[in-house]
Amino acid sequence: MNHWYSLMAEYGMALDEDRLEDWVELFDEQCDYRVVTRENVEQGLPNVLMWCDNKNMLRDRVESYREVNEYNLHYDRHVIGPPKILQQDGVSARIEANYVVLQTDQGGNSKVFSTGAYHALLVLDDGRMRIRDNVVVVDTFCVQTLIATPI
């Protein structure tokens, strides 16, 4: 499991560079992707902001996003911290990693857009590491667009 960092980096960069189709390809066929608020997690509430429980749902999601969003009015930039390894064997790894997404507007000003953590299960599939599960726990919850775009 050497290249966790390359996978994590590509995860952020595919989103930052609006390569959402590439981002979907980082997931396993039987994947589970969900975005939850930290508040809900800590209070044991079941609400989710986004939930796709297989890869076709992710594909549909990206496709419908493409239909309604023609222009990107800002730049995103993910900076992801080192992974905490919860469990690891030769074919899978359960990790957690903190992230911050910075956003730059059309005036060229950058600010903190979202902070949170990824809780992910990575698996080796035909020699390539893919994401089986990713639960994104977001701290920032006053952002409208969180509901629209993956993070």
Added chain:
Amino acid sequence: MNHWYSLMAEYGMALDEDRLEDWVELFDEQCDYRVVTRENVEQGLPNVLMWCDNKNMLRDRVESYREVNEYNLHYDRHVIGPPKILQQDGVSARIEANYVVLQTDQGGNSKVFSTGAYHALLVLDDGRMRIRDNVVVVDTFCVQTLIATPI
């Protein structure tokens, strides 16, 4: 010394998730933890914002913090950069790593709370990596709470 990243990640996450007792357990029995401002370091001044020179002092510190702070009114999130290896052998490593702590208030807004660097000595103790020393050099010094909570 493979799992520096997992240790660094857990360091930040234990603080972020208010698991201060877990955070203390990352240190060696004979540890030294101190928080200093970058300004003081550069001017050669001896002032420290926080100083615990063994693990029992860290335990006391966390215990007294628990007594006065019942509620967490914000969320912290550490994002830590890659480590610079200053010295390394089979049983110890001296590293430096930059960090940023983002804080999210009750309205769900995130902002930069603190930036700085960890100057740490990591040691292998019974096959497990622990923190012998950590000097936290903080850039941000207008934050009251810096004096209260570890970083």
Added chain:
Amino acid sequence: MNHWYSLMAEYGMALDEDRLEDWVELFDEQCDYRVVTRENVEQGLPNVLMWCDNKNMLRDRVESYREVNEYNLHYDRHVIGPPKILQQDGVSARIEANYVVLQTDQGGNSKVFSTGAYHALLVLDDGRMRIRDNVVVVDTFCVQTLIATPI
């Protein structure tokens, strides 16, 4: 290519700690360093904010910077994300890594100063890893000082 993280960390810390001469030494003799805006990259425009196509130009740049800047009025802090490995063999690696630079003013307040990505070619030279090329793609473009200091 084990110590990419140490090189990346030192890259940021040398800039943060105003050790610009050390920063230059991270580059190979036949290096290429340039800073471009993300906007220009995406529109295929050739403009660059800074360009040095060999190590002597970098040395000159730092020297002339030293002549006009006597005092550092703020602190910078680079936090760099994990590298995406585009190509790798025993002697070189092409990587991309996102970064955020936080800046702290004289009042002790920290804010986001610049975000972007490094697109770098690293090479092994006499057993030591050095930077052959680095194209810094900056998202933030309303910052005057970007043109003056390396990033």
